[in-house]
Amino acid sequence: xxxxxxxxxxxxxxxxxxxxxxxxxxxxxxxxxxxxxxxxxxxxxxxxxxxxxxxxxxxxxxxxxxxxxxxxxxxxxxxxxxxxxxxxxxxxxxxxxxxxxxxxxxxxxxxxxxxxxxxxxxxxxxxxxxxxxxxxxxxxxxxxxxxxxxxxxxxxxxxxxxxxxxxxxxxxxxxxxxxxxxxxxxxxxxxxxxxxxxxxxxxxxxxxxxxxxxxxxxxxxxxxxxxxxxxxxxxxxxxxxxxxxxxxxx
Numbered sequence: 138x139x140x141x142x143x144x145x146x147x148x149x150x151x152x153x154x155x156x157x158x159x160x161x162x163x164x165x166x167x168x169x170x171x172x173x174x175x176x177x178x179x180x181x182x183x184x185x186x187x188x189x190x191x192x193x194x195x196x197x198x199x200x201x202x203x204x205x206x207x208x209x210x211x212x213x214x215x216x217x218x219x220x221x222x223x224x225x226x227x228x229x230x231x232x233x234x235x236x237x238x239x240x241x242x243x244x245x246x247x248x249x250x251x252x253x254x255x256x257x258x259x260x261x262x263x264x265x266x267x268x269x270x271x272x273x274x275x276x277x278x279x280x281x282x283x284x285x286x287x288x289x290x291x292x293x294x295x296x297x298x299x300x301x302x303x304x305x306x307x308x309x310x311x312x313x314x315x316x317x318x319x320x321x322x323x324x325x326x327x328x329x330x331x332x333x334x335x336x337x338x339x340x341x342x343x344x345x346x347x348x349x350x351x352x353x354x355x356x357x358x359x360x361x362x363x364x365x366x367x368x369x370x371x372x373x374x375x376x377x378x379x380x381x382x383x384x385x386x387x
Contacts, residue, residue, distance in 0.1 A: 201299030302357035308349030
């Protein structure tokens with residue numbers, strides 16, 4: 138297979154970036170998208186150029202670090218698929234592929250396709266924790282949890298924090314990410330102790346670090362590689378308003 142690649146190149150956060158064109162031949166359809174970038178970088182290095190910088194770690198769809206725009210879609214053309222799980226057989230031969238980093242004020246470009254997603258970490262640090270008693274671990278069967286509730290908590294917990302929801306949203310909103318992190322704790326007994334403080338702190342920090350507002354276009358859910366539902370945004374809003382009401386009554 139042969140492809141024309143238009144890749145965003147940017148030296149650093151303060152530099153002006155631009156698209157650069159590459160032609161890549163003899164691409165195996167069984168290559169993953171990141172393997173294709175490795176193959177490209179090998180050729181760039183051999184010719185004395187600067188390789189394309191991109192993020193990756195597990196390459197198994199777990200860590201969420203690989204996310205980039207591919208032809209205008211976060212993680213590429215497939216749903217429920219991370220960039221590292223995408224294969225070149227999903228693209229037609231002799232076509233152009235446009236590759237660029239996430240576009241968000243809260244995710245400034247570090248270099249080329251690498252962005253600074255520490256804003257997510259700041260949101261988590263603001264409230265993403267639970268208190269636990271020290272000593273021996275309590276027997277799980279002693280904490281009765283309705284299966285529907287536990288299943289829903291796990292549905293929220295599968296969020297890998299890749300940032301596709303922010304990239305897909307026209308407002309660069311992080312509501313889907315934050316709501317998943319709030320909900321995975323709020324529905325379980327272990328997370329209820331700090332529930333009100335947590336949701337207030339995380340929502341406040343989300344606004345503080347520069348994420349936009351939610352306008353309910355559902356683009357975040359559509360492009361989320363783990364299929365996180367926008368229903369969690371509604372649940373987070375309920376948790377937030379409940380916390381505010383309780384606070385005002387004190």
